Amino acid sequence: PGAMPDIEHFQRGIAGADTNVAIGLARLGFHVGWLSRVGVDSFGDYLRRTLEAEGVDCRHLIHDAEHSTGLVFKERAFGGADPRVEYFRRGSAASHLSPDDAASVDFSAARHLHATGIPPALSASCRELSWHMLDQARRHGASISFDPNLRPSLWSSQDEMRETLNAMAAKADWVLPGLAEGQLLTGRVSPDDIAGFYLERGAKAVIIKLGPEGSYYRGVLDGHEASFSMAGVEVDEVVDTVGAGDGFAVGVISALLDGRSAREAVRRGNLIGAEAVQVQGDMEGLPTRQRLAELEDDLSH
Secondary structure, three states: OOOHHHOOOOOOOOOOHHHHHHHHHHHOOOOOEOOEEEEOOHHHHHHHHHHHHOOOEOOOEEEEOOOOOOEEEEOOOOOOOOOOEEEEOOOOOHHHOOHHHHOOOOHHHOOEEEEEOOHHHHOHHHHHHHHHHHHHHHHOOOEEEEEOOOOHHHOOOHHHHHHHHHHHHOOOOEEOOEHHHHHHHHOOOOHHHHHHHHHHOOOOEEEEEOHHHOEEEEEOOOOOOEEEEEOOOOOOOOOOOOOHHHHHHHHHHHHHHOOOOHHHHHHHHHHHHHHHOOOOOOOOOOOOHHHHHHHHHHHOO
16 A cells, blocks of 8 residues: 555556446356457567456457557555546557447347447547447447446547536436536536436436445336435445445446346445445455355345
8 A cells, every 4th residue: 555656566457437237247147248348468478368267258359450548557556546547549459449430339238238438538539439430339239338438538528528428328128327427517506406407318227326325316216207316335444445436337237137127226326335335356356156145135134
């Protein structure tokens, strides 16, 4: 633990919001495909090998001979604080993704698409790919979840970020912002008003992350409009907050794909989010299906 300039040794791992969700859903037994670009380098080889070991289908992972794999460095923070993160991915292989990279994707076979606000922030071609994926998933009848995952430093302006991500959220069935993200994107303050903003634009459900306090749901998933808050799951110690929102997304998405109710989906989101913060690493706390069953059983008693 400590400040980045003082660190001499780093522990290698996989990071990235989209990647965390892919791994989390694969651990729960879903067939997950992951589309990206990595360099022809040792980090790219490590990513492919690790993802395949997790059961993620990497047939759409492209090795780019002209650009390197993106990197991120993360401090190990004290006392459960949010760690400082530094990105080294400008000009990375993934930033050169484009719609051409999705040419071999069979969208008719996809049941669900999970999208985030990170790829459209990386480059114009990545943004085109994001729109292409959303449009194709919608055209072929797949459900869509969208997590804004705001990275303001990657955008040319906050106005561009708001306009783009709100338009993409309007393509989704399930929108999963954090409270601060929703406030920044919509200009509204309360969870109920933020949810209303996206429901007015076509979303079927909006589930807002409230950190340790839990989450807020408003939507029409169960055949009628409903709204409720659900308290967070208490943890003994917060070790690493990075990846908590991705764990929440894994819980919500997996439960809804399992045919669970909105309330059960939010409860599972809170549960997996709580698991994620109790270990070091972005995705190390994401449970297997067996472990999830044990956790849900414990929570019900």
